[in-house]
Amino acid sequence: MDELTPRQAEILDFILRHRAEHGAPPTRAEIVTAFGFRSPTAAEDHLRALARKGAIDLRAGASRGIRVLADAANEAMQAGPQDRIPLIGRVAAGMPMLATESIEAHYKLDRQLFHPAPDFLLRVQGWSMRDAGILPGDLLAVKRTPIAENGQIVVARLGEEVTVKRFERHGSLVRLLPANPDFAPIRIDLERQELVIEGRAVGLIRDGGFSLA
Amino acid sequence: MDELTPRQAEILDFILRHRAEHGAPPTRAEIVTAFGFRSPTAAEDHLRALARKGAIDLRAGASRGIRVLADAANEAMQAGPQDRIPLIGRVAAGMPMLATESIEAHYKLDRQLFHPAPDFLLRVQGWSMRDAGILPGDLLAVKRTPIAENGQIVVARLGEEVTVKRFERHGSLVRLLPANPDFAPIRIDLERQELVIEGRAVGLIRDGGFSLA
DNA sequence: TCGGGCACTGTATAAAAAAACAGTTATCGA
DNA sequence: TCGATAACTGTTTTTTTATACAGTGCCCGA
Numbered sequence: 071m072d073e074l075t076p077r078q079a080e081i082l083d084f085i086l087r088h089r090a091e092h093g094a095p096p097t098r099a100e101i102v103t104a105f106g107f108r109s110p111t112a113a114e115d116h117l118r119a120l121a122r123k124g125a126i127d128l129r130a131g132a133s134r135g136i137r138v139l140a141d142a143a144n145e146a147m148q149a150g151p152q153d154r155i156p157l158i159g160r161v162a163a164g165m166p167m168l169a170t171e172s173i174e175a176h177y178k179l180d181r182q183l184f185h186p187a188p189d190f191l192l193r194v195q196g197w198s199m200r201d202a203g204i205l206p207g208d209l210l211a212v213k214r215t216p217i218a219e220n221g222q223i224v225v226a227r228l229g230e231e232v233t234v235k236r237f238e239r240h241g242s243l244v245r246l247l248p249a250n251p252d253f254a255p256i257r258i259d260l261e262r263q264e265l266v267i268e269g270r271a272v273g274l275i276r277d278g279g280f281s282l283a
Numbered sequence: 284m285d286e287l288t289p290r291q292a293e294i295l296d297f298i299l300r301h302r303a304e305h306g307a308p309p310t311r312a313e314i315v316t317a318f319g320f321r322s323p324t325a326a327e328d329h330l331r332a333l334a335r336k337g338a339i340d341l342r343a344g345a346s347r348g349i350r351v352l353a354d355a356a357n358e359a360m361q362a363g364p365q366d367r368i369p370l371i372g373r374v375a376a377g378m379p380m381l382a383t384e385s386i387e388a389h390y391k392l393d394r395q396l397f398h399p400a401p402d403f404l405l406r407v408q409g410w411s412m413r414d415a416g417i418l419p420g421d422l423l424a425v426k427r428t429p430i431a432e433n434g435q436i437v438v439a440r441l442g443e444e445v446t447v448k449r450f451e452r453h454g455s456l457v458r459l460l461p462a463n464p465d466f467a468p469i470r471i472d473l474e475r476q477e478l479v480i481e482g483r484a485v486g487l488i489r490d491g492g493f494s495l496a
Numbered sequence: 497t498c499g500g501g502c503a504c505t506g507t508a509t510a511a512a513a514a515a516a517c518a519g520t521t522a523t524c525g526a
Numbered sequence: 527t528c529g530a531t532a533a534c535t536g537t538t539t540t541t542t543t544a545t546a547c548a549g550t551g552c553c554c555g556a
Contacts, residue, residue: 077503092342093350094307097543109505114545119502129305133346133512133543137306178393184490203416203489274489276416277397288532310513322535327515332532346513346542 074123081105081116082125085136095136155179157191157209184273189214191275192225192234199223199234202249204274210234211273216266223271228258234271287338294318294329295338298349308349368392370404370422397486402427404488405438405447412436412447415462417487423447424486429479436484441471447484 074082084104088096096104101113117136120126129135155177177191188211194204202223204210210225218224218237225234226246235246235256244265246256258265287295297317301309309317314326330349333339342348368390390404401424407417415436417423423438431437431450438447439459448459448469457478459469471478 075502089306092345092348093302093340094345094347097346098545099543107504109507110544111506111546112504115503127306131511131544132305132307133310134307135305135544177396179391179396183390183392183488200416203413203418203421205416208416208487273491274421274487275396276487278486290533311515312513320534322537323514324516324536325534328533344514344541348514 074120074125078116078119078123078125081113082120082138085126085138089138095134095138097134155188155191155211157193179275184211186213186272188212188272189269192232194234198248198250198253199236200250202236204234204249204271205276207276207278209275209277210271211275212269213272214269218267218270225268225271227266227268228256228263232268237267287333287336291329291332291336291338294326295333295351298339298351302351308347308351310347368401368404368424370406392488397424399426399485401425401485402482405445407447411461411463411466412449413463415449417447417462417484418489420489420491422488422490423484424488425482426485427482431480431483438481438484440479440481441469441476445481450480 081101084101085095088094088100088104098110098113098117101107101116102110105112107113117126117128121128125139127137127139129137157177190212191209192212194206194208194210196206199205204223212225218239220238222237223234224237224246225232226237227233233246233256235248238245238247242260244258244260246258248255294314297314298308301307301313301317311323311326311330314320314329315323318325320326330339330341334341338352340350340352342350370390403425404422405425407419407421407423409419412418417436425438431452433451435450436447437450437459438445439450440446446459446469448461451458451460455473457471457473459471461468
């Protein structure tokens with residue numbers, strides 16, 4: 071979609087608000103009234119511009135034949151916070167996981183797909199969890215929780231590093247186990263080193279046809 | 284909202300589908316065409332009945348002045364077919380993949396999460412694709428397509444069996460390769476045996492904390 | 497300085513759409 | 527068996543709506 075002028079964005083916003091309120095898009099005449107124009111052509115011109123830029127679709131001949139295209143609607147609305155789950159990109163040192171700066175994108179999906187419901191997605195790097203079916207590029211669905219049970223796969227932070235591993239604790243000794251014999255387990259003594267559990271893996275999403283695996 | 288007759292529910296459903304497809308509710312004439320009526324009054328009467336029962340709101344004088352009230356929309360839609368992706372359960376012999384009988388559930392998720400957009404989800408059985416990170420219980424996102432390129436992971440049907448394997452073809456000889464040394468490749472000569480490619484794997488969803496892997 | 501996009505005015509008209517009026521047939525409960 | 531509701535046909539009228547045509551003024555980049 072091409073960039074809209076401020077005026078065009080106002081028109082698009084009005085169309086969305088009208089549709090939300092009345093269940094149907096406005097007519098040219100209704101746009102004219104709302105903006106105080108004195109000519110239907112003003113509205114017509116704006117609609118043509120919006121259609122040309124790919125924000126809407128005009129159905130010739132049909133009354134209220136304005137279809138707001140999906141991405142235009144998304145950009146205009148910051149969209150409901152519900153049902154949108156953030157994808158965490160590079161996690162800056164010392165910064166909380168869900169800091170706005172770290173959020174790379176938002177994906178719309180049903181959190182109920184996973185149990186328990188995840189709080190964010192994390193892109194997997196490296197092959198260390200290969201044998202658990204967790205591959206580089208996968209999106210790991212993570213439930214925020216500071217505690218973990220033995221055997222669970224956790225997102226842990228060790229200093230500046232964020233890592234995904236299987237969790238195992240005996241007393242104050244924690245082992246973060248990879249699922250790949252080519253990688254070595256990480257041992258931490260909680261009395262000497264700090265370990266932050268950022269959350270627990272509750273699911274996984276992979277985009278890709280696997281054709282290069 | 285009062286109880287709707289089956290016919291009235293059909294009309295309401297059409298209004299919702301029309302709105303989803305065209306961005307605006309239908310006119311009386313469009314309802315007439317869709318249902319094969321010979322008089323606009325048939326549509327008018329239905330709309331009046333729906334309004335009286337509280338399913339919709341009619342704006343007098345306005346074209347397409349039909350507002351579907353929130354609870355009516357919820358009851359009528361098992362939610363719009365859009366954004367909902369079917370999960371295929373046991374696939375009956377000889378039945379098309381997307382037959383209503385095979386659909387076990389619908390999940391709400393953004394198809395744009397995967398590229399290309401998938402048509403359905405399939406629950407993975409067995410460990411034969413383990414080394415491709417595809418584990419039993421995973422939901423495989425599948426794009427319907429009858430053709431496959433070498434190296435792609437496909438959903439294929441061999442007689443009554445549906446299987447997920449990596450595709451490789453040379454001439455009329457097809458090999459369906461597992462991603463696990465414990466399983467043997469399947470060889471098919473297209474001139475002797477029939478092979479139906481149901482689709483191509485475009486993504487994967489896993490629900491579970493991996494705690495038992 | 498020329499053309500194009502932007503943001504409008506003003507007028508006109510054909511087509512689309514709502515909505516009224518007058519009926520028919522059938523079902524169902526009081 | 528009466529009246530209400532449902533589900534329609536057929537016709538007409540008025541209003542709404544889209545859309546074409548002819549302009550104006552402004553700004554911007556080539």
